[in-house]
Amino acid sequence: MSQIKLVSDRCAGCGECIAACPYNAVALENGLPVFSGACNLCGACVEACPSGAIERLAAAGKPAVDKASYRDIWVFAETRDGQPAKVVLQLLAAGRSLADQVGQQLCAVLIGDNPGGLAELLIAHGADRVLLAEHPALAACRDEPYTAVLARAVNQYRPSIILFGATAAGRSLAPRLAARLRTGLTADCTGLEIDPVSGDLLQTRPAFGGNIMAAIVTPNHRPQLATVRPGVFKPLQYDRSRQGEVTRLAVSNGLLAARTEVLGFTAAGGESVSLEDATVIVAGGRGLGSAENFELVKELASLLGGAVGASRAAVDEGWISYAHQVGQTGKTVSPRLFIACGISGAIQHLVGMQGSEVIVAINKNPDAPIFKVATYGLVGDAATILKELIAQLRSGS
Ligand SMILES: Cc1cc2nc3c(=O)[nH]c(=O)nc-3n(C[C@H](O)[C@H](O)[C@H](O)COP(=O)(O)OP(=O)(O)OC[C@H]3O[C@@H](n4cnc5c(N)ncnc54)[C@H](O)[C@@H]3O)c2cc1C
Incomplete structure (x- = not known):
């Protein structure tokens, strides 16, 4: 989180910040602006101030994130009926291209009850490494244990980017994980690139009713989380000659606590259109x-x-x-x-x-x-x- 700070000896009391604030959060008191609790730190006043008297600062006491200590690109390898969801192979292709650009590894995170047999497939589709969390209690994708397993792995390995499919599971897990890690998430991306200057992930998605394509960045936090729509990227060719390693993640009982239980699966009725x-x-x-x-x-x-x-x-x-x-x-x-x-x-x-x-x-x-x-x-x-x-x-x- 940032803070808004007034440098009072630069302020001319012109009131431009009052006009610029979309939240009516600025008022003049004794000729100087004061910011009320309605301020959402959007920074419109910072932009509007003609004398540079308003600054946006990193929150006091919170060190700037050490971006260099985060590396590698992760793909959450969601499974369905014992196979990776189609979007996973598409994300591996996108992740491969990003990893090659920044010279880092591409890791697939595979969670489930005995899904290790899929590791080879994920490697053949572009992963350098598979992080594997296996436990009978992880058989079905439930938000609480999956988030706990992912959060623990993130704290251990510190990836720079994590990609999820914009599926029901990905859309549920990614925001939970982002909140747990206190980082940003861009939902429903349709394009991913690396900013050649900052090295940040440029996450493109339609905005304002699809009238513009917005490039969203997460400049101050790590890891950078994105969900990506199925069908945007094409999977790489299966290449059985690719080599990779499999690393097991420890799954302690503490990570498995959940308030939900999966009783069974029932196919949705009605039309099924693939x-x-x-x-x-x-x-x-x-x-x-x-x-x-x-x-x-x-x-x-x-x-x-x-x-x-x-x-x-x-x-x-x-x-x-x-x-x-x-x-x-x-x-x-x-x-x-x-x-x-x-x-x-x-x-x-x-x-x-x-x-x-x-x-x-x-x-x-x-x-x-x-x-x-x-x-x-x-x-x-x-x-x-x-x-x-x-x-x-x-x-x-
Ligand atoms: C937030 C938001 C989200 C949206 N999401 C979607 C979305 O997911 N998908 C989507 O499709 N739209 C979406 N829309 C709506 C979108 O903006 C358009 O209104 C919609 O796509 C128009 O559908 P259309 O092309 O069938 O109809 P129209 O725009 O009415 O076009 C009809 C076309 O048919 C042609 N035509 C007319 N008669 C004939 C004929 N006899 N033979 C041949 N051609 C003929 C016309 O020349 C015209 O080009 C969204 C809009 C908003 C604001």
């Missing part, structure tokens, strides 16, 4: 005009052996369920082929699908933004073109 895993996605938007026309999207997807995607507008129209939504508040996908039918290409949609290998856009407006990211564009009525494509596929031509 958009993230699909190699072909046919997606529909408002331009289709009706639920009936949206059926054409489903038909083409089925003929191509693909999954059905949708823009938020199509979901809002009630033509398909939210599970199919692609975009900032839906799923991030990266199929080999994405066919966008009657979708305008709003930024909130694009962030979820622009990693697709080939994008075919069908839109009646030749200036629709979707064409800027499309590999191939078809200008015309989406329903007519879909019917033609379906007819041609059915006739085998």
Whole structure:
């Protein structure tokens, strides 16, 4: 935490800080600004002060973090049904590139009941080292013991960066761990880079409704924690020649305390759409005009052996369920082929699908933004073109 400090002999009492404060936390008393408890240390007054009389300082008594004492990049190796979650292999690819840039190790942290057999797979996908915590009580991912195990390992090894998949488990664990370690967390990243000057992790994520891509840094704390959306990075090729080491983490009973117990797993009912895993996605938007026309999207997807995607507008129209939504508040996908039918290409949609290998856009407006990211564009009525494509596929031509 920082503090706001007034250097009174520089202050001209101009009141610019009062105008700049979005929280009404500054008032003039005897010609000098005073800061109330409403101050949230945003620093707007520091920026606004024309005479440099307001400074933001590191909290008294708290030493600046010794960044050099933190090294290596960790990936939380979440498992599902005895296998690493797909996002783990994607994170290993991202982590490998970061680790190579800074000349440090990439470690996968594998926690569970006897998951050690997966270590080789994690190494073959880019890890230099696997930190392994095994215990029957760790069979299911429960926040309390997993956080305790991770926090203990962090205090022991002091990693610089920890990456989690933005999955239900990752989104639950990462903030707990960040709070435990009193460090920052950037959620739902869509890009990761190392700042060549500071060496800090630049964590890119959509902000302000997806209208800007914000690069977020954690300059004063370590480790730097991020959750990353599935589908953003592509896994590295499996390379069985890669060598790595496995280090066992001690799991004492003290780390296993938990107020929750897993009684069993029940698959969610309703539709199960594996958009993230699909190699072909046919997606529909408002331009289709009706639920009936949206059926054409489903038909083409089925003929191509693909999954059905949708823009938020199509979901809002009630033509398909939210599970199919692609975009900032839906799923991030990266199929080999994405066919966008009657979708305008709003930024909130694009962030979820622009990693697709080939994008075919069908839109009646030749200036629709979707064409800027499309590999191939078809200008015309989406329903007519879909019917033609379906007819041609059915006739085998
Ligand atoms: C915080 C926030 C989060 C959001 N998250 C998401 C998200 O996750 N996913 C998402 O998709 N959106 C999201 N949105 C909404 C997004 O901004 C757009 O409103 C939405 O993507 C538009 O959907 P659309 O392209 O289907 O509809 P429209 O923008 O209405 O576009 C319809 C398109 O169809 C074309 N068209 C019309 N008639 C025809 C026809 N007969 N044949 C062919 N083309 C035709 C039009 O030219 C137009 O380009 C979000 C918005 C906000 C503010």
